[in-house]
Amino acid sequence: MKIFEKAPAKINLSLDVLHKRPDGYHEVEMVMTMVDLADRIEMQEMARDTIIISSQAGYIPLDEKNLAFQAARLIKDRYDVKQGVYIHLDKRIPVAAGLAGGSSDAAATLRGLNRLWNLNIPNEELQVLGAELGSDVPFCVTGGTALATGRGEKLEHISAPPQCWVVLAKPPINVSTSEIYGKLNAREIKHHPSTSGVLSAIRDKQFDRLCDNLGNVLEEVTLDLYPEVRHLKECMQRLGADGVLMSGSGPTVFGLVSKEAKVPRIYNGLRGFCKDVYAVRMLT
Numbered sequence: 001m002k003i004f005e006k007a008p009a010k011i012n013l014s015l016d017v018l019h020k021r022p023d024g025y026h027e028v029e030m031v032m033t034m035v036d037l038a039d040r041i042e043m044q045e046m047a048r049d050t051i052i053i054s055s056q057a058g059y060i061p062l063d064e065k066n067l068a069f070q071a072a073r074l075i076k077d078r079y080d081v082k083q084g085v086y087i088h089l090d091k092r093i094p095v096a097a098g099l100a101g102g103s104s105d106a107a108a109t110l111r112g113l114n115r116l117w118n119l120n121i122p123n124e125e126l127q128v129l130g131a132e133l134g135s136d137v138p139f140c141v142t143g144g145t146a147l148a149t150g151r152g153e154k155l156e157h158i159s160a161p162p163q164c165w166v167v168l169a170k171p172p173i174n175v176s177t178s179e180i181y182g183k184l185n186a187r188e189i190k191h192h193p194s195t196s197g198v199l200s201a202i203r204d205k206q207f208d209r210l211c212d213n214l215g216n217v218l219e220e221v222t223l224d225l226y227p228e229v230r231h232l233k234e235c236m237q238r239l240g241a242d243g244v245l246m247s248g249s250g251p252t253v254f255g256l257v258s259k260e261a262k263v264p265r266i267y268n269g270l271r272g273f274c275k276d277v278y279a280v281r282m283l284t
């Protein structure tokens with residue numbers, strides 16, 4: 001049998017860091033949502049007890065470093081599954097972009113193998129497994145829109161943000177999440193975003209208020225290290241996006257746009273700077 005799963009990208013509408021924890025991770029407060037840009041994952045049963053990964057993308061690991069491989073191995077070990085699986089990743093989400101492509105692939109693999117092998121594992125249990133693979137994986141298991149706390153694994157699902165266009169642009173650099181967190185001085189954050197402002201704007205379906213409250217403390221670090229990200233932000237603002245922010249640890253910058261008529265101008269303007277530009281809808 002063969003099954004398919006979609007693995008959508010996430011954006012962070014707000015990302016605050018409260019403090020560095022004794023375990024080295026950072027205590028965060030983030031509002032995350034999914035956008036309609038997704039990897040497609042095909043999973044096919046194999047009688048032989050092995051995990052094989054393939055992808056059209058030449059720039060991701062295809063061995064045990066791949067997060068989909070790790071997800072498959074985890075579920076096989078934990079539930080004592082003796083069959084193997086062939087997993088093909090049709091990558092469309094740019095890699096190391098702040099869009100959680102690898103985490104979403106891992107989450108989709110957990111969901112898919114749960115179906116393929118009839119394991120009947122509840123979502124909450126898949127999220128606990130996912131937390132072993134990465135901080136963003138639990139959110140990606142269910143998607144939607146959520147307030148994430150702890151190191152990102154504690155989730156409170158909330159209503160969807162007001163529907164809008166999301167223009168994503170990734171400059172041609174790869175950013176390491178651990179490097180960005182590592183360079184953040186949690187005691188000296190200049191501007192904390194208003195998580196409550198973002199939450200109330202979403203609750204009240206106030207698009208303009210949502211745009212005014214977007215904020216990400218990791219921007220300070222990434223924009224200083226990579227001036228091209230700052231430039232991209234300014235460019236997106238100049239082109240008329242209603243709200244502009246870097247997603248996660250970057251370097252992708254997203255712009256929220258309410259009027260469809262404005263999207264082509266922003267998209268075409270950004271294509272002059274980088275090749276990875278996408279105009280998508282928020283997933284509601």
Ligand SMILES: C[C@@](CO)(OP(=O)(O)O)[C@H](O)COP(=O)(O)OP(=O)(O)OC[C@H]1O[C@@H](n2ccc(N)nc2=O)[C@H](O)[C@@H]1O
Nearest residue numbers: 024025026098099100134135136151177178181248249250
């Ligand atoms: C910044 C965010 C925002 O959504 O996303 P990305 O930019 O990666 O998409 C996440 O917090 C990233 O989550 P994820 O990419 O799953 O991180 P992990 O694999 O768990 O950790 C990678 C590294 O980031 C650091 N890390 C991660 C999460 C956290 N709350 N505190 C941290 O300090 C740790 O140093 C860890 O070694």
Ligand SMILES: Nc1ncnc2c1ncn2[C@@H]1O[C@H](COP(=O)(O)OP(=O)(O)O)[C@@H](O)[C@H]1O
Nearest residue numbers: 065066067095096097098099100101102103105
């Ligand atoms: N299935 C996967 N897709 C993308 N990257 C992967 C995958 N598995 C492992 N990786 C590795 O994970 C790292 C982060 O990738 P990604 O999840 O795209 O970043 P981010 O969370 O910043 O969006 C990359 O260095 C990449 O080599």
